[in-house]
Amino acid sequence: LAFEQQSTEFLSEKYQNDIIVFHCQEPLAFAMGMLHPKVYLSTALMDMLDKEEIDAVVHHELHHKYSYDPLKAFMFSMLTKVIWYIPVLKHMRQSYSVFREVIADDYAIQQTGTELGVGQALLKLIKKKTQFQKQTKFAVSFGDRALNLRIQKILNPTYNIPFNVPIIPIVTSAILMVVLMIMLNLNY
Structure with missing residues (x-):
């Protein structure tokens, strides 16, 4: 990762935070790091946005940093991988990601x-959605559902984001939990 020194120093001083501008042809912005997260912005993003938009993006990402969202997302991801047999966790992780994006938008x-x-x-x-983003689905912020909800919330601040309850994964998860509890009790 090659850093853009002048922009990195300017933004870090302006926001009194660790903000790193890196050379990349993709317009990217994210918070990364577990215990000491930093905000990363690509040079392509910096070239694409005006000052007010960059300000909003930086504040959005700073909220992720202050809330330790990279750590939370990692923990949630690990939980869904370790306990993969509980289907409702996947839905909860996706919903959580959408809500965190909306909350970061509100902060910005x-x-x-x-x-x-x-x-x-x-x-x-x-x-500007690029081929890279289409292929990798890099972040929830580029997901169609998340984007639609975020834009709807910006256009109508009183809009309440629906939390759809996935009945089949909940029932499946409950049955699996009961079966696991019975199996654990049979060993004693």
């Missing part, structure tokens, strides 16, 4: 005082 809107920066940045990212 509060910090900047307007929905414009977040909204315009999202629209530019949708238009």
Whole structure:
């Protein structure tokens, strides 16, 4: 990862935080790191967005940093992989990711005082959706459901994001838990 020194120093000083601008042809922004997360922005993103949009994106990612979302996402991911046989966990992880994105958007809107920066940045990212993002589905923020909900929330701040209860995974998970408990008790 090659860093863009001048932008890194400028943004780190401006926001009094660890913000790293790295050379990349993809427009990317993310918080990464477990115990000491940092915010990363690609040079392509910096070139694509104006100052207000960059401000909104930085605040959005700072919220992920302050909330230790990279650590939480990692733990949730590990939990769903270790306890893969409980299907409701996968749905909960996806819903959690969407809610964290919306909460980070709300924080950015509060910090900047307007929905414009977040909204315009999202629209530019949708238009710029690259082959890389289509192939890797890099982040939940590029997922169709998450984007639609985020834009709907920006357009209508009183909109409540629906939490769909997946009946089949819940019933399957409950049955599996009961079977596991019975099996554990049979050994004693």
